[in-house]
Amino acid sequence: MKVATTRFGLVEVDDLSIIKMLRGPIGFEEHVNYCLIQHRPEARFRWMQSLDDPALAFVVADPSEFLLDYDVDLSEADAQALRLQKAEDAQVLTIISVSDGGKEITANLAAPIVINSKELIAMQVVLQDNRYSVSHPIVVRKARGNAQPEQDRAAQVRAA
Amino acid sequence: MLVLARKVGQSIVISDNIEVLVIEVRGDQVRLGIDAPKSIPVHRKELLEQIKAENMKAAAEADTVSNAVAENAQQ
Numbered sequence: 001m002k003v004a005t006t007r008f009g010l011v012e013v014d015d016l017s018i019i020k021m022l023r024g025p026i027g028f029e030e031h032v033n034y035c036l037i038q039h040r041p042e043a044r045f046r047w048m049q050s051l052d053d054p055a056l057a058f059v060v061a062d063p064s065e066f067l068l069d070y071d072v073d074l075s076e077a078d079a080q081a082l083r084l085q086k087a088e089d090a091q092v093l094t095i096i097s098v099s100d101g102g103k104e105i106t107a108n109l110a111a112p113i114v115i116n117s118k119e120l121i122a123m124q125v126v127l128q129d130n131r132y133s134v135s136h137p138i139v140v141r142k143a144r145g146n147a148q149p150e151q152d153r154a155a156q157v158r159a160a
Numbered sequence: 161m162l163v164l165a166r167k168v169g170q171s172i173v174i175s176d177n178i179e180v181l182v183i184e185v186r187g188d189q190v191r192l193g194i195d196a197p198k199s200i201p202v203h204r205k206e207l208l209e210q211i212k213a214e215n216m217k218a219a220a221e222a223d224t225v226s227n228a229v230a231e232n233a234q235q
Contacts, residue, residue, distance in 0.1 A: 007223075027212035028219070039226065042233040047226075058218050059225040077199045097218040102228045108218070111211040126203050126211065134207075134214040140232035 006055045007047070008037060018051065019115060022081055025095070025124045026111065031056055034122075042140070045096065048113070060093040063107060066138040071129075072112055078125045082116045091115040095124075099135055106135040 003011050013035045024031040031050045037057075039045035044065045050056035063070045072092050074084070084090050092114055094107040109132035115122040164172060171181035171193075178200060181193040194202050218225065 025215045026208060027215045039229065042229050045226075045229050047222075056219055057222055058215075059222055059229060075198065075201075077201065080199070095215065095218045096225050096229065097214060098221055098225050098228050102221075102224045105225070105228050105232060108211065108214050110207065111214075124211075124215075126201065126207065134210045140229055 003035070003049075003051050004054045005049055005057070007057060008049070011035070011037065011049070013051065017120070019120050019122050022121060022123045025058070025113070028056065036060075046093070048093070059096040060113065061096055061107065063092060063094045063109065063112065066107065066140070070109060070132075072114065072125070073127065073129060074114065074125060075128070078114070078123065082114060082121060082123055083119055084116050089116055089118045091117045097135060099137075104137050105140055107138050108134045109136045110134045
């Protein structure tokens with residue numbers, strides 16, 4: 001399907017890659033359909049683009065790219081709602097934000113997006129672990145060997 | 161809003177499967193014990209408000225976030 005977005009124009013999204021949230025991110029509960037779009041030039045980040053609102057998109061990233069000791073301890077209820085059988089089927093993304101007028105990049109560790117990558121259903125879960133903040137500063141250094149193949153860099157926006 | 165007075169050790173029951181027990185009152189702080197099925201999420205309200213505010217900010221400033229990520233990655 002073709003999806004209109006304010007940032008990327010008309011994007012072709014494979015129906016099989018549409019992520020359906022059981023309820024949208026907190027504050028955006030009615031926005032439930034998303035696709036992932038590669039962020040350029042920093043490929044470790046992606047856009048989570050709403051298919052319901054062309055202007056709504058979040059920058060997201062896999063927290064394991066930046067943090068060594070971040071554990072998502074999913075409640076039984078959340079695991080059940082997401083129909084997760086195995087931990088390997090869970091893909092964790094954190095919403096990225098900024099503080100201090102863009103000087104500091106932060107990740108919301110308290111409420112990650114957990115995706116059942118087999119069924120492509122997802123939810124923003126609220127962790128009970130009070131070590132995790134909604135705006136945890138992260139350091140984005142250029143990853144070693146992160147150079148993207150030219151072909152990839154030139155590629156148009158594509159759904160992950 | 162329904163307002164009920166409870167003493168330490170007393171509880172209220174919501175529906176037939178949620179119980180909220182007053183464990184301790186110390187100054188302006190109340191400790192509550194909540195017994196609810198695992199399928200019922202229980203969270204501190206201020207955490208949900210923080211998450212909502214952070215989501216709103218992340219969405220409203222998504223372009224700033226994107227630029228900051230790109231700039232930092234170049235360093």
